[in-house]
Amino acid sequence: MHPFLLAALAAAEAHFRADARCVGMYLHGSIGRGDTDAYSDIDVCAVIEDAHYPAVKAEMRELCGKLFGPIVAWLPEGERPNYCNYAFLFKNGDDLLLTDFDIISRSLFVERNQPPDRVLWDRTGILHEVAAKVHPKTTVAAERVLRLIDTFWVYAYLDGKYWCRQDLYKLLYVQETLLRTHARVLNLLHRESEGSWWAGDMAKLPARDQRRMRVYFSAATPAAVARSLARSLDAFAEDARLLCQQLHVPYPAERETAVRKHLHALGLPKPTRKV
Incomplete structure (x- = not known):
């Protein structure tokens, strides 16, 4: 991590400690987990008293410019x-650096009940209170799983239409949706959670699944999308069936069969290798 980022974080911490409107601060992301590298940035959150949240929000851009340096791009x-x-x-001099600075009202922080990765300071004890709670495992609803399966097969059906039109960019749009849906199924299968950001969640999946998911990125032409789709359908069906088995939910095979039959009738190729 760039040394100035740590200095800027210390300045931000000192500023908000002295501001009675702020309840506390915590870190998340790689810095919160303690696994930063040379390319890491700061992910920090300040918890603000509800009544003062609008005023603090109005000050954020000017304040961050003072604490961190001249702002080049500002993205809420x-x-x-x-x-x-x-x-x-x-x-910072010749360097261009990034920070993610969250602000959240006290009531929403308590409502979310999500433990911080690392508490920096805590004026009233509520950050440590949430961090100390034992959070029960999420119960996966069968309805949610079936909705994800429906989402996948409906979008796979759309690939047939865009294949016939040779519309590359809509094919790529569908592939992105299939990827995100498949990633959610895999997260539920292995981690009992849909995850929060597929690009970060992917590295936590078993190596075999990481390799299988790369099939979604192998396409740059309609023909390549079609070949990629053929393999990804098999991979998704395997994972969705396992998840349904795990949850004792009947897998809706008729949806898969109908979509596969439709795509085959449109001339999309079948898988050429085992996934």
């Missing part, structure tokens, strides 16, 4: 009345 993400992540690029 996931913005809600009581939460926002500010991803911003800033200059």
